[in-house]
Amino acid sequence: MIIGVPKEVKKDEYRVALLPVGVEELVRRGHKVLVEVGAGVGSGLSDEDYIEQGAEMIDGPAAIFERADMIIKVKEPQPQECRMLRPGQIVFTYFHFAADRELTEAVLSSGCTAVAYETLTDSRGGLPLLTPMSEVAGRMSIQEGAKYLERPQMGRGILLGGVPGVEPAHVTILGGGVVGTNAAKMAAGMGANVDILDINMDRLRYLDDVMAANVTVLFSDRHTIREQLRKADLVVGAVLIPGAKAPYLVVEEDLKLMKPGSVIVDVAVDQGGCVSTTRPTTHSDPTYIINDVVHYCVANMPGAVGRTSTFALCNVTLPWALRIVDHGIVEAGRQFRAIADAVNMYDGKVTNKPVAETFGMEYAGRFAN
Secondary structure, X not given: OEEEEOOOOOOOOOOOOOOHHHHHHHHHOOOEEEEEOOOOHHHOOOHXXXXXXXXXXXXXXXXXXXXXXXXXXXXXXXXHHHOOOOOOOEEEEOOOHXXXXXXXXXXXHHOXXXXXXXXXXXXXXXXXXXXXXXXXXXXXXXXXXXXXXXXXXXXXXXXXXXXXXXXXXXXXXXXXXXXXXXXXXXXXXXXXXXXXXXXXXXXXXXXXXXXXXXXXXXXXXXXXXXXXXXXXXEXXXXXXXXXXXXOOOEOHHHHHHOXXXXXXXXXXXXXXXXXXXXXXXXXXXXXXXXXXXXXXXXXXHHHHHHHHHHHHHHHHHHHHHHHHHHHOHHHHHHHOHHHHHHEEEEOOXXXXXXXXXXXXXXXXXOOOO
16 A cells, blocks of 8 residues: 655644654555655654655655555645545544534545544543543643733733742633543642533542542533633633534633633634634634633644654554555454544545534444444
8 A cells, every 4th residue: 555644734733644663664564655755844853764764755745645545644634635635545634524514525525535533432432543632732731821821921910820828820621531631730730729620420530539639620510610710710621522513611601701811722622612712723823812811722732742742643543554554444444443433434425423413414324334
């Protein structure tokens, strides 16, 4: 099989989808790897690093999309990339279809096989290809939130951890999954007062056992959320329903409850956001203000720390990529339920139920069912 690794073109995206060791493994198994010139630079990887492991370097993306049987990416295909997709071509990347009808329709009409990192589910119900980026984004949410609480950034002028004699910031985290857990660890470590909200009591019991003394766990309902918004200096949106659009837990009217200069970091922006006023932003223009509340809604937060994120991502994606290229997508889907779960589109049909339901599209049934 010919595997193509194009350079990411989404704004402020510095990750790359394959490490040189991945090239070595693929070539050793008899596959051919095409890597776009400069694809690894944002992660501190040179073209020579790839050449030494047997990659063929290609100048520009066109030839890669034209020749490759399988494209491995980090972020969803951008409009110019969607136009290069073709029927039967496998595309292995983050898609987050439910947040973007235009992307969904473009990829569907291409006839490619869309294999989404974020819906690959392991035997325990976990999301192994989403987890490392959720860990990064959760930790970054506090780093960025602390920055935008500073007054020059239009925040309240609060130091997250306070100082002796001055109370620390109050951090509210909506969701106790991977993002929320990592955000809570960071915020607690910086000395903030932290409340985590979730609807899963088993998860809350676990978090109550493992978290520091300055972290409180609360059952999430509308009353508690509104109460938290009145107290919060920083709110982190950390809600995820795999493959589906995130539910709105905070609506625009709720912002009036918040203190001027407070900050929302909506990590759920990739899936549409859990705050109704969320809209995707970029690292070069990350924030906007509504009702005196600073919104940080960067849609590819881990892209800013390209080297850390690339290594963390490729550590988990490579084993699944090898299964796909060694067996082919159909046989891989039959042998590995996780891969079947990851196939969101096949042969011009939607094979992921939440995506189909989000847009009222026909659901063709689970892939390799």
